[in-house]
Amino acid sequence: MTKTSTTTKKNVLSGLKAKANEITKRANAAKEHLLNGNFESDTLMVAPRNITPEEALEVLKHRNFLYENEEQVSTNRGLDNRIVHRIKMDIQEGEWRTAASRIMFDTSGQLIDGQHTLAAIAESGRNVDAMFYLGVPQDTIQKIDVSRPRTVAQRLKFSGALPVESNVDSKFRVDVSNIILRSKFTLLGKPIPDARKLIDRAWYNDKKIVDTCNKYKDHIEYFMNNKSKKAQFKKVSLIAPMVLARSKNQEIAEEFYMKFLNPDLRTSSKNKAPAKLNWLVNQIAKSKKEGVLSTKELLNGRSEVNFWFWQASKAIKAYINNKSYSSIEVNGKTYPDA
Numbered sequence: 001m002t003k004t005s006t007t008t009k010k011n012v013l014s015g016l017k018a019k020a021n022e023i024t025k026r027a028n029a030a031k032e033h034l035l036n037g038n039f040e041s042d043t044l045m046v047a048p049r050n051i052t053p054e055e056a057l058e059v060l061k062h063r064n065f066l067y068e069n070e071e072q073v074s075t076n077r078g079l080d081n082r083i084v085h086r087i088k089m090d091i092q093e094g095e096w097r098t099a100a101s102r103i104m105f106d107t108s109g110q111l112i113d114g115q116h117t118l119a120a121i122a123e124s125g126r127n128v129d130a131m132f133y134l135g136v137p138q139d140t141i142q143k144i145d146v147s148r149p150r151t152v153a154q155r156l157k158f159s160g161a162l163p164v165e166s167n168v169d170s171k172f173r174v175d176v177s178n179i180i181l182r183s184k185f186t187l188l189g190k191p192i193p194d195a196r197k198l199i200d201r202a203w204y205n206d207k208k209i210v211d212t213c214n215k216y217k218d219h220i221e222y223f224m225n226n227k228s229k230k231a232q233f234k235k236v237s238l239i240a241p242m243v244l245a246r247s248k249n250q251e252i253a254e255e256f257y258m259k260f261l262n263p264d265l266r267t268s269s270k271n272k273a274p275a276k277l278n279w280l281v282n283q284i285a286k287s288k289k290e291g292v293l294s295t296k297e298l299l300n301g302r303s304e305v306n307f308w309f310w311q312a313s314k315a316i317k318a319y320i321n322n323k324s325y326s327s328i329e330v331n332g333k334t335y336p337d338a
Contacts (some may be wrong), residue, residue, distance in 0.1 A: 038109075038134075039105045039134060040109035040134070041107060041134040041135035042107055044133070044134070045134040045135055046133050046134075047131075047132055048098055048130065048132070049129065049130065050127055051103075051118075051121060051128060051130055052127050053122045053125055053127070054122075056118040057118075057122040059118055060115060060118050060119060063111045079115065079119055083116045084123065085120075086120075086205045087117055089205045089208075091120060091126055091128055093207055095205060095206070098128070098129040098130060101131050102114055102130075103117060104132075104136050105136060106137065106141075112136060112138065112141045113133075113141070113144050151174075152174050152206060152209060153167070153175075156170075156206060156210060157170045162174070172227075172236065173220055176216075176223075176236045176240050176243055177212035177213045177216065178209060179309060180243065180244060181208060181212050216243050219243045219246040219250075219253075220243055222246060223242060223257070228261055233260075233261060233278075233281060235281075235308050237309045237312070238308050238311075241312040241316055252320060253316075256315075256316055259274035260277055263275030272325065273315045273319040276325045277312060
């Protein structure tokens with residue numbers, strides 16, 4: 001190595017060391033600034049800081065609004081309690097990740113991002129380390145939360161929590177697990193009063209979804225590997241109750257599913273439940289396609305997911321208990337017509 005190249009290498013290393021020292025110095029200054037309870041800064045500062053529930057509440061009370069000419073002109077978006085609950089669950093269940101957190105203040109010390117995180121910390125009753133950004137230009141808020149977020153399936157697959165498989169299969173696995181989590185229904189027991197209405201999926205965090213995927217892995221994969229080619233029979237809201245049933249009685253559930261896909265209304269009363277559910281799915285799909293029956297008329301205020309989960313659950317229970325699968329009536333027309 002020549003003397004010139006050696007000198008050049010030393011200069012480069014010296015420059016990198018100087019930059020590293022400057023970054024360390026700025027990080028330490030930011031930490032000290034934050035530890036002193038200062039949220040105002042004329043320059044951009046980024047550092048982790050431990051925050052208590054009490055401090056989180058104070059920030060929400062006194063720094064969660066914007067001023068113009070010394071007058072309060074706006075506040076952050078309204079709190080979504082479902083998001084707060086989900087973050088709180090992460091904190092309480094050890095799923096909190098400091099590097100993924102972001103609490104952001106503008107140059108005047110007003111909060112411009114992180115109110116759901118702060119509300120969750122306040123409710124959790126636990127101290128956590130979070131990443132603080134100080135001295136952020138106020139117009140940065142125009143660029144926050146504008147990109148398309150990753151879906152749950154994408155997040156879990158990317159992190160290695162789900163198997164390497166097609167995006168379609170990952171979505172199927174997660175969507176079925178979501179519905180199972182959202183249900184308040186026990187197939188082999190009695191439904192609770194509000195069983196017709198599923199819980200909003202936002203009340204569950206990723207850990208619970210992964211746990212559910214793993215708990216019902218074999219059952220979900222059975223239906224994944226035996227899906228119908230027809231879209232109306234691949235609805236996850238139809239499949240989820242069958243997954244639950246298979247976890248209780250594999251033989252009966254598989255028997256029901258095969259008769260659902262390949263119906264025969266001439267069979268015994270017990271076998272008519274899957275056939276009648278098949279008929280219902282086909283009739284409603286046909287009616288909607290022809291404009292005879294609108295989704296609004298059919299569902300009577302319920303979501304389509306709720307409707308099909310409830311209908312499949314009723315049909316499976318009827319089949320298990322060797323009872324008739326009751327019909328529904330819409331605008332004077334009975335479904336199924338049997």
